Amino acid sequence: MAAATAARSVRRSATRLASSDVATFRSWLDGVDAVLLDCDGVIWRGTTPIPGALAAIDALRAAGKRVVFVSNNSTKSRATYVGKLKRVCGIESTVDDVMSSAFAAASLLASKKLAPAEGHDQVGVFVVGESGLHEELRAQGFRTIGQDEGGGKPFDFAGFDVASLDGGVRAVVQGFDTEFSYNKLALAASYIRYARAEYVATNTDETFPAHGFVVPGGGSMVAALRTGCGVEPEVAGKPSPRLMDLIAAHIGVPASRCAMVGDRLNTDIRFGNSTGAQTALVLTGVTTAAQAEASKGPERPDIVLDSIADVTALLAAASE
Numbered sequence: 483m484a485a486a487t488a489a490r491s492v493r494r495s496a497t498r499l500a501s502s503d504v505a506t507f508r509s510w511l512d513g514v515d516a517v518l519l520d521c522d523g524v525i526w527r528g529t530t531p532i533p534g535a536l537a538a539i540d541a542l543r544a545a546g547k548r549v550v551f552v553s554n555n556s557t558k559s560r561a562t563y564v565g566k567l568k569r570v571c572g573i574e575s576t577v578d579d580v581m582s583s584a585f586a587a588a589s590l591l592a593s594k595k596l597a598p599a600e601g602h603d604q605v606g607v608f609v610v611g612e613s614g615l616h617e618e619l620r621a622q623g624f625r626t627i628g629q630d631e632g633g634g635k636p637f638d639f640a641g642f643d644v645a646s647l648d649g650g651v652r653a654v655v656q657g658f659d660t661e662f663s664y665n666k667l668a669l670a671a672s673y674i675r676y677a678r679a680e681y682v683a684t685n686t687d688e689t690f691p692a693h694g695f696v697v698p699g700g701g702s703m704v705a706a707l708r709t710g711c712g713v714e715p716e717v718a719g720k721p722s723p724r725l726m727d728l729i730a731a732h733i734g735v736p737a738s739r740c741a742m743v744g745d746r747l748n749t750d751i752r753f754g755n756s757t758g759a760q761t762a763l764v765l766t767g768v769t770t771a772a773q774a775e776a777s778k779g780p781e782r783p784d785i786v787l788d789s790i791a792d793v794t795a796l797l798a799a800a801s802e
């Protein structure tokens with residue numbers, strides 16, 4: 483796509499002249515040292531790469547920008563993300579370039595410095611989530627349980643006793659879980675209500691990007707547990723400002739010198755705007771151009787791009 487039509491500032495008409503678009507893009511990126519990229523709907527959709535994503539990331543890095551991949555998907559560890567970035571898009575990265583909500587949740591829990599329960603060596607965590615979440619929690623010294631509670635295992639109404647709960651559990655961490663079940667829901671609620679476990683959610687995304695059908699996200703499961711236990715979780719991923727604090731400390735760049743690029747208004751754009759970062763919405767994910775135009779307040783992006791691929795042409799034009 484030519485730079486002439488690549489950038490559409492939502493504060494202007496889409497028919498503004500090309501020179502205005504490039505100038506808008508240049509001023510948006512000026513003073514930015516790090517570009518934080520959401521993954522699903524931005525650089526890939528599921529396991530299909532967004533065309534031009536690799537070239538765009540190469541161009542950002544060539545322009546001296548630190549690129550960080552920031553995903554609310556809690557099912558993968560950072561190490562798994564590094565492999566997927568290479569496999570799906572051909573992007574080279576290290577774990578230090580990846581900030582997943584599973585890592586963020588483990589870091590948030592670690593920051594609480596909980597002491598192990600009496601008679602236990604480690605802080606126990608009941609996990610409603612998949613292997614990547616267990617992996618990140620274990621990497622930060624937690625003992626995790628819950629992986630055997632899904633798979634169609636029924637909740638034992640007749641035999642359940644609060645005394646049967648694991649006495650070492652001090653937290654419940656919840657992410658996306660394709661084995662989410664009534665059994666996991668009842669056990670997690672019991673740990674929160676009766677064992678006074680801390681409640682941390684990786685994210686509250688309602689859906690995943692999908693065309694033609696609906697894929698409920700982790701937020702739908704958080705809604706079930708929040709309702710079931712009557713306690714609000716602390717959210718570790720986007721749009722929580724806690725995640726920006728973690729990223730800023732991790733890469734040594736303050737939020738004011740970061741730009742957040744994403745496809746979702748109520749997570750990516752709200753996250754960037756509420757933490758003082760620049761924001762760009764791409765239209766390759768869950769948000770339509772009409773929704774972008776109608777966006778307001780903290781969910782209104784600074785600029786809108788049809789695709790991350792447009793960054794390549796805009797960077798080239800801006801440097802001429």
Ligand SMILES: [Mg+2]
Nearest residue numbers: 520522523745
């Ligand atoms: Mg996304």
